[in-house]
Amino acid sequence: MKYSVPAKDEFAAQMRERIGSGEFEVGSFLPPARVLSSNHGISQNTILRALKELEAEGILRSEPRQGYRVLARARDPQLGGPVAFILHQAGDPERWEPRHRIRLAYFQQLAAQRGWSVLAVPAADRGTQGVVAYLRRMGVCAAVIDAVRRPFLNAVKKLGLPIVMLDGWYEDLGVDEVVKDDFTGGYEAAQHLIQRGHRRIAWVGPLDTINAGERFGGAVAACVKAGLDIAPRDRYAGSAHTPETAIADFLDDPQRADAVLALWPSLSVDLANAIAARGLKIGVDLDAVGWSMDEELYDGYLARCPQMVDHGAVATWSVREGCSIALNRLDDLRRNPHQPPTRVRCRMQLRAGRMIHELPGPAGKAARERFDAAAAELAMLKGGPAAAVPVAPLKEAAPAKPVEKAKAPPPEPPPPSFRGPVWG
Numbered sequence: 494m495k496y497s498v499p500a501k502d503e504f505a506a507q508m509r510e511r512i513g514s515g516e517f518e519v520g521s522f523l524p525p526a527r528v529l530s531s532n533h534g535i536s537q538n539t540i541l542r543a544l545k546e547l548e549a550e551g552i553l554r555s556e557p558r559q560g561y562r563v564l565a566r567a568r569d570p571q572l573g574g575p576v577a578f579i580l581h582q583a584g585d586p587e588r589w590e591p592r593h594r595i596r597l598a599y600f601q602q603l604a605a606q607r608g609w610s611v612l613a614v615p616a617a618d619r620g621t622q623g624v625v626a627y628l629r630r631m632g633v634c635a636a637v638i639d640a641v642r643r644p645f646l647n648a649v650k651k652l653g654l655p656i657v658m659l660d661g662w663y664e665d666l667g668v669d670e671v672v673k674d675d676f677t678g679g680y681e682a683a684q685h686l687i688q689r690g691h692r693r694i695a696w697v698g699p700l701d702t703i704n705a706g707e708r709f710g711g712a713v714a715a716c717v718k719a720g721l722d723i724a725p726r727d728r729y730a731g732s733a734h735t736p737e738t739a740i741a742d743f744l745d746d747p748q749r750a751d752a753v754l755a756l757w758p759s760l761s762v763d764l765a766n767a768i769a770a771r772g773l774k775i776g777v778d779l780d781a782v783g784w785s786m787d788e789e790l791y792d793g794y795l796a797r798c799p800q801m802v803d804h805g806a807v808a809t810w811s812v813r814e815g816c817s818i819a820l821n822r823l824d825d826l827r828r829n830p831h832q833p834p835t836r837v838r839c840r841m842q843l844r845a846g847r848m849i850h851e852l853p854g855p856a857g858k859a860a861r862e863r864f865d866a867a868a869a870e871l872a873m874l875k876g877g878p879a880a881a882v883p884v885a886p887l888k889e890a891a892p893a894k895p896v897e898k899a900k901a902p903p904p905e906p907p908p909p910s911f912r913g914p915v916w917g
Contacts, residue, residue: 500535505543508535512563514554518629519695520652522560523553540825554653554830564653564830574634575612576604576823579624581641583617590759592812595788596639596659599816607820617639621648628652635823643649655826657819662703662836669826670836671819675704678808678841679711682754685806687719687844689780691752692845695727697739700762708756736760740767756808758794765798765805776804782843783807790844806845815839 510516523529526544530537544561547553578600582589601611612631614622621707625648626637635655638646643663648805650656650668662670686694694716699705709723716722724783727750729743736759743749755761761783768775775781785794787809795802807811817836826832 500556501543502535504535504540505546506528508543508547509552510549510887516561519563519633519654520625520629521563522556523563525560528716559897562651562653566815574632575610576634577612577614577628577631577633577654579614579616579636579638579641581616581645583615584613586613586889589615591789591793592786593639595786595812595902596816599788600637600819603813603816603820607824609820616645621645625649625652628654636826637819637823654758655830655869657826659815659819667834667874669739669817669822669834671822672689672836673704673810673815673840674841675707676711676714677838678784678810679708679754679756681711681716681841681843682708682756682784682806682808683712683715683723684751685782685845686754687715687721689752691750691780692721693727693750693752694721695729695750695753696723696724696745697729697753697755697764698736698757700728700730712754712756724882734896736763740764744771751779753779753781755781758783760787762794765801767803769800774804775800781805787811787842808841808843810839810841829914832888883902 507600517523523544525534526537526540538909544553548555552564554564556562556877578597580589580593580597582593582619586594589597597611604611609791611838612633614624614627619627624645628649629652633652633654636649637657637659638649639659639661641661643666646656646658646666647661650666650840656888657669657671658666659671660673660730663674665796683694694712696709696712699707713723729739729746736757740755740760740763743753743764753764755764761781764781764850765775768779773779779803783794783798783805785807788811790807790809794807801807822837824836863910
């Protein structure tokens with residue numbers, strides 16, 4: 494017996510194929526139901542039932558008084574559709590700021606492990622409409638957006654792509670966000686100074702941004718828990734919020750506190766070097782806590798202020814972890830496009846004392862060697878040999894008894910190495 498395919502199912506299959514082939518661009522609207530009904534010779538009711546089915550699959554989205562918008566789920570990264578990494582920078586990615594190049598490198602590395610391709614998109618080169626047209630032309634299936642402005646983000650949202658913002662967020666924007674846990678970073682930084690016996694803590698840095706407010710809020714929470722506060726006179730924002738002014742205001746204050754939080758990478762490097770330039774020593778004359786990416790800690794951060802190794806402390810986060818979470822969220826959004834927006838906070842870790850010990854394995858060893866070489870070069874420039882930083886040997890665990898033969902997993906590729914300035 495021969496069975497005929499219902500008109501709804503036949504039409505839905507045709508639309509899947511046409512959308513998947515790119516006939517209808519991602520972000521565009523389908524023709525009205527009455528036009529589709531006339532073209533295909535089936536009722537509007539049948540057309541609408543088929544479109545509802547495609548909407549449930551995440552291929553379309555119904556928008557009031559607009560119609561059905563084509564979403565990116567029809568373009569699969571496993572089939573070659575690229576994932577865009579969009580940044581408000583200009584020119585060749587090799588000339589981007591170091592922190593953005595590091596994020597792109599890890600994002601590409603982790604995406605490649607899934608078999609996904611990544612398209613780096615410097616948004617400042619093309620403008621908003623130019624980027625939107627470029628994403629359509631390249632058949633982009635999802636996007637991670639780093640450091641762009643709200644109007645641009647709103648324009649990209651209209652494409653119907655799964656979007657994750659990396660290390661940034663706006664209120665009521667309606668997209669997923671992967672950010673540092675700024676509040677916990679500030680809390681642990683202040684708690685470290687309190688545990689070292691300090692009853693008065695200074696803040697050096699801005700207070701007028703969202704992430705500054707969260708870091709400052711975490712620091713104040715730790716102080717309040719200990720019956721303390723960061724008094725207004727101990728807050729050094731600087732003239733026009735310039736780092737140099739804030740640092741000078743703090744260090745030149747004859748009644749300054751002897752513990753300070755500088756929770757931005759470049760700001761804390763400049764503070765550590767200004768302390769050394771005045772003949773002061775961290776851990777002796779005052780205590781300080783800085784801020785850095787794990788991946789930049791040795792090559793960019795400590796290499797520029799090695800005095801932080803012995804007595805300083807740094808709140809750190811992992812760029813690799815943030816990129817991994819962002820990719821997981823993109824995959825989830827592609828499979829389940831109707832999920833509500835989610836904000837994921839990457840964990841912060843306070844590294845204090847001999848922080849150089851805390852990255853084991855080949856990556857840690859390579860970072861250690863680069864740091865030692867930089868320290869030796871710096872010492873020779875100052876006219877003396879470099880003093881070696883002693884490292885306690887790592888204890889090796891006793892080998893476990895084999896239970897069954899199994900192939901060892903392939904070694905993880907080493908992280909990209911970047912040299913250059915640390916950025917806030």
